[in-house]
Amino acid sequence: MSQWTTWANLLTALRLALALPTAHAIVSQRWSFAAVLFILAVVSDFLDGYFARKLGQTSIVGGVLDHLTDAIYVTASCWAVAQLGLINPYLCWLIPVAFIQYALDSKSLSGKALRTSRIGKSNGVAYFVVAGVAVGTGALKLDLLLTPLAWFAWLLVASTMLSMLDRAFALLRSN
Numbered sequence: 001m002s003q004w005t006t007w008a009n010l011l012t013a014l015r016l017a018l019a020l021p022t023a024h025a026i027v028s029q030r031w032s033f034a035a036v037l038f039i040l041a042v043v044s045d046f047l048d049g050y051f052a053r054k055l056g057q058t059s060i061v062g063g064v065l066d067h068l069t070d071a072i073y074v075t076a077s078c079w080a081v082a083q084l085g086l087i088n089p090y091l092c093w094l095i096p097v098a099f100i101q102y103a104l105d106s107k108s109l110s111g112k113a114l115r116t117s118r119i120g121k122s123n124g125v126a127y128f129v130v131a132g133v134a135v136g137t138g139a140l141k142l143d144l145l146l147t148p149l150a151w152f153a154w155l156l157v158a159s160t161m162l163s164m165l166d167r168a169f170a171l172l173r174s175n
Helices: 007-027 031-054 060-083 091-105 118-140 143-174
Strands: none
């Protein structure tokens, strides 16, 4: 298998293929279907790294594809949630901008591994949490979580901007 066609990358491709159907299910408020798609996406996210390590198929390409797919998936999901007015519309625009900055700052386009940060990792998980809570709230009809979800999304806008500023200052200090 080449570095492109690994079991891990196939799982990543599955998650990428789920991005638009998940967003459509959310916008259509087909919450049970959205929940199934979301669970499949999260499971694929856990398993792709596991299989890459277990089968000795880790690569810079795989790492970049995994993070890019995560960014696309959570951007699409958060966009759909924002279309319903459940979260602010700014988060779904900040996610891809933060990812692009992350990829460029890490120089991943020149074949280097992505350089992670604690706040960036936390934000990456939190983007999935926003989408998951929205889907779970719809599927389980837990409207009492809508206000905390909206506030959490605003907090995530702030932490994403903080992470982007931190990366920018780190880049300036290194030059």
